[in-house]
Structures are given as structure tokens and as C-alpha cells.
Amino acid sequence: MPTPTPAWYRGTTPDEHRGRLAGGSAVRNVGPVIEVHGLTGRYGGVSAVRNVSFRLGPGGLHGIVGPAGAGKSTMLRLMVGLDRAASGRCLFDGRSYRDLAYPLREVGILLAPPPAHPGRTGRDHLRILARTHGIPDRRTDEVLEMTGLADVARLRAGVYSSGLRQRLGLAGALLGDPPALLLDDPAAGLDPDGVAWLRALLRTLAREGRAVLVTGRLTGELAGDIDRLVILGRGRVLADAPAAEVISRNTVPAVRVRPDRPDDLEKLLRGHGAAVALRPDGRLEITGLTSADVAGLAVRAGILLIENAPVHASLEDVYLALARGR
Numbered sequence: 630m631p632t633p634t635p636a637w638y639r640g641t642t643p644d645e646h647r648g649r650l651a652g653g654s655a656v657r658n659v660g661p662v663i664e665v666h667g668l669t670g671r672y673g674g675v676s677a678v679r680n681v682s683f684r685l686g687p688g689g690l691h692g693i694v695g696p697a698g699a700g701k702s703t704m705l706r707l708m709v710g711l712d713r714a715a716s717g718r719c720l721f722d723g724r725s726y727r728d729l730a731y732p733l734r735e736v737g738i739l740l741a742p743p744p745a746h747p748g749r750t751g752r753d754h755l756r757i758l759a760r761t762h763g764i765p766d767r768r769t770d771e772v773l774e775m776t777g778l779a780d781v782a783r784l785r786a787g788v789y790s791s792g793l794r795q796r797l798g799l800a801g802a803l804l805g806d807p808p809a810l811l812l813d814d815p816a817a818g819l820d821p822d823g824v825a826w827l828r829a830l831l832r833t834l835a836r837e838g839r840a841v842l843v844t845g846r847l848t849g850e851l852a853g854d855i856d857r858l859v860i861l862g863r864g865r866v867l868a869d870a871p872a873a874e875v876i877s878r879n880t881v882p883a884v885r886v887r888p889d890r891p892d893d894l895e896k897l898l899r900g901h902g903a904a905v906a907l908r909p910d911g912r913l914e915i916t917g918l919t920s921a922d923v924a925g926l927a928v929r930a931g932i933l934l935i936e937n938a939p940v941h942a943s944l945e946d947v948y949l950a951l952a953r954g955r
């Protein structure tokens with residue numbers, strides 16, 4: 630049976646679409662607009678996700694971050710209907726996941742733990758998945774290459790390490806060459822080389838114009854590349870904006886210095902209205918004065934500054950602070 634062309638291919642045949650995605654330069658934002666409207670998900674009587682709304686895309690690298698138990702995984706499961714929403718909905722270019730005729734070709738998903746029959750080889754697992762969507766075997770070989778699994782493709786998935794299982798899950802998400810990807814903690818189980826590889830892959834996929842939504846640790850390392858960031862805390866949206874904006878809006882500017890006489894500098898700066906914290910390593914962390922103010926006061930008092938640098942909050946600092954209600 631011929632495979633229909635999803636609306637997102639925007640007037641191209643699947644092969645043309647693939648060629649354009651692979652070429653990278655000509656196409657921007659082929660991914661769908663992802664709209665989440667008032668999603669609520671409950672386990673028993675407890676709401677894991679409460680009335681969450683946001684809009685992403687089209688295309689780009691997006692992150693959902695938050696402390697453990699914030700509702701990130703539940704959010705992704707609700708978005709694709711794997712958990713039943715108590716209310717609300719998620720639309721991919723206006724359609725819910727269950728209404729997609731060929732979901733593998735439209736929204737690739739990775740939700741932990743990646744499922745694979747332990748007695749099947751990685752290659753067979755992907756081939757069986759591919760056949761449900763009329764995807765040719767050569768695409769299976771391509772994604773095995775892309776995910777670094779070509780050498781272990783003929784081993785049973787049951788003997789795969791956690792990192793290999795994670796790569797197999799990613800290969801499954803990529804199989805249909807979808808313009809949207811929802812990846813729950815894709816770095817889980819990967820070693821540092823694997824994480825570096827994954828970061829490069831995600832950047833490439835987003836640069837090709839796909840909508841890539843990731844949750845978990847990796848988003849912290851990727852903060853600079855992320856277009857839009859949704860921060861969840863206890864199932865609610867605490868922030869939803871471009872990553873750089875979320876960080877700058879929720880960070881009090883601070884300066885960190887290492888003086889030769891910390892006690893004297895601390896006293897001096899407090900006298901000028903700054904809030905000063907003396908760290909165990911002898912550095913002072915200062916808010917209320919700029920780096921130049923601190924340098925000027927130190928010079929006039931004959932105090933040597935061995936270091937003087939603005940402090941940049943990490944994404945993790947920001948969402949933990951937001952979740953604590955600061």
C-alpha cells in the first residue's frame with residue numbers, strides 16, 4: 630500500500646522531503662506547531678500535571694525542565710495520549726496524536742524505558758516497527774548508522790546495555806523521519822561520549838527545521854541552543870519563554886571575586902549596601918554592586934582581586950529556585 634504524504638511534508642513527496650531535510654540548508658521550520666491546551670493528568674486522586682498550556686514551534690529545539698517529580702514525563706505521555714488526560718488536549722498542527730494516520734512519520738517519540746522484545750535483534754525490532762508504516766528496510770539501516778548501532782544491530786536487544794537500549798529507542802523515534810520529536814530524558818543511560826553525540830544530533834535535527842522537544846538533564850547542557858523553555862514545578866507551568874530570557878529574568882545579577890583579604894573586602898562592601906556571602910573557598914559572592922563598582926572600591930582600599938567575574942546562573946539553579954517559590 631502506498632504511504633500517504635502527511636500534510637507536514639508541505640507539498641513534497643516523502644522522498645523529496647527527506648532529501649530537503651537531509652540537505653538542511655533550504656528548509657526551515659518543517660516541524661508542526663505544537664499546542665498544549667489546559668492538559669491535566671491524574672494518578673488516582675493526585676494531579677501530576679495541572680491545567681498546563683503552552684505553544685511551541687514551528688520547528689526548533691524546545692525543553693521541558695523541572696525538578697524530579699515535576700510532571701515532565703507525564704506531560705509527554707499526556708501529549709501523545711499514552712496517559713489519559715482528565716482534561717485538555719495537545720495538537721500537532723491542529724491534530725491530536727491519535728488522529729495521525731502514520732504517527733511514526735509525523736511525531737517520533739522516546740519515552741523511557743524504550744520498549745524492545747529482548748529476544749529480537751535491534752535490527753529486527755526496527756524492521757518490524759518500520760513495516761507497520763510501510764517504511765523500507767534501507768531506512769532501518771540508516772537509523773542504525775545514525776544512532777551508532779550498526780555494529781550491534783544483529784545482537785538481541787536483551788543483551789544491550791542501557792546506553793544501547795536508549796540508542797535503539799532513539800532509532801525508533803527517528804525511523805519515520807518525522808518532522809516532530811518528543812524525547813523524554815534522551816540522555817538517560819548514555820556515557821559522556823554518548824551525551825556529546827546526542828547533543829550534536831539534536832542540534833542537527835532542530836537545524837533541519839524539525840520541532841524537537843526534550844525533557845530532562847540534557848536541557849541544562851543545551852540551554853544555549855534551546856529556543857523555548859517550559860519550566861514545570863509540581864505539575865504547573867512556572868515559566869514559559871525563550872531560555873535566555875527565562876534565565877536572565879529569574880537571576881539576580883551577582884559578582885564573584887577572590888580577594889587577597891576577604892574579611893576586609895566583605896566589611897567594605899557591606900558598608901556600601903551590598904549583600905555579601907563569604908564562600909568556604911575564600912571567594913565572595915556579591916549582589917547589589919556591579920563588577921566595576923567592586924573593583925573600584927577594592928583598588929581604593931588597596932585590596933587585590935585575584936578574580937572578578939559575573940556569576941551566571943545555570944538552568945538548574947533557575948528552575949530549582951522557581952520551584953522553591955523564589
Ligand SMILES: Nc1ncnc2c1ncn2[C@@H]1O[C@H](COP(=O)(O)OP(=O)(O)OP(=O)(O)O)[C@@H](O)[C@H]1O
Pocket residue numbers: 672677695696697698699700701702703704
Ligand atoms: N504511574 C504512576 N502512578 C502514580 N503516580 C505516578 C505515576 N507516574 C508518575 N507519578 C507521580 O506523578 C508525579 C509526576 O511524575 P513524573 O514522572 O511525570 O515527573 P518527572 O518530572 O518526569 O520526574 P523525573 O525527573 O524524576 O523523571 C510524581 O509525583 C510521580 O510520583
